[in-house]
Amino acid sequence: xxxxxxxxxxxxxxxxxxxxxxxxxxxxxxxxxxxxxxxxxxxxxxxxxxxxxxxxxxxxxxxxxxxxxxxxxxxxxxxxxxxxxxxxxxxxxxxxxxxxxxxxxxxxxxxxxxxxxxxxxxxxxxxxxxxxxxxxxxxxxxxxxxxx
Numbered sequence: 001x002x003x004x005x006x007x008x009x010x011x012x013x014x015x016x017x018x019x020x021x022x023x024x025x026x027x028x029x030x031x032x033x034x035x036x037x038x039x040x041x042x043x044x045x046x047x048x049x050x051x052x053x054x055x056x057x058x059x060x061x062x063x064x065x066x067x068x069x070x071x072x073x074x075x076x077x078x079x080x081x082x083x084x085x086x087x088x089x090x091x092x093x094x095x096x097x098x099x100x101x102x103x104x105x106x107x108x109x110x111x112x113x114x115x116x117x118x119x120x121x122x123x124x125x126x127x128x129x130x131x132x133x134x135x136x137x138x139x140x141x142x143x144x145x146x147x148x
Contacts, residue, residue, distance in 0.1 A: 006083035014076035021071025022064045029063035078104045078124075094132045101128030 003009075044052055082100035086092055105124030109116040 006080065006087060009083050010076055010080040013079035014072045017075025018068045018072035022068035024071065025064035025067025026060055028067070029060040032059075032063075074104065074108065077107055078128075082128075094129065094136065097128040097132040098125045101125040 044055060047055070078100055081103050082096055085096045085099055089096060101124035102121040105120035105122070106117040108124075109120030
């Protein structure tokens with residue numbers, strides 16, 4: 001079964017992360033605006049409308065591309081590491097996601113030094129634990145759901 005392989009899961013999560021990140025970056029860049037009161041906003045407001053629109057779309061494209069790459073990288077690393085851990089341990093347990101989150105957080109923060117790696121590992125590990133806990137809840141009864 002190809003869809004159950006680690007390579008397929010990892011690749012697909014990278015592709016889906018790219019798509020989600022692109023959409024997120026596009027949305028967030030459209031919400032970012034410069035008022036004429038800021039120096040950058042004053043420069044933009046002096047341009048013709050066509051150039052203002054062109055510059056806005058260019059910025060949206062850059063933000064979308066950057067966000068897409070980052071989401072893809074996070075999804076790719078996390079899924080690949082989690083699937084590898086699950087294969088090595090031979091168990092589908094919550095600990096796999098916590099360990100994968102810790103490793104992924106440390107890898108993503110490696111250029112910022114050991115303290116940043118520790119914080120990244122703790123943050124991603126905690127996030128992985130929270131998501132996995134929510135997904136493994138016994139019931140989706142609204143009275144037991146902590147989010148509703």
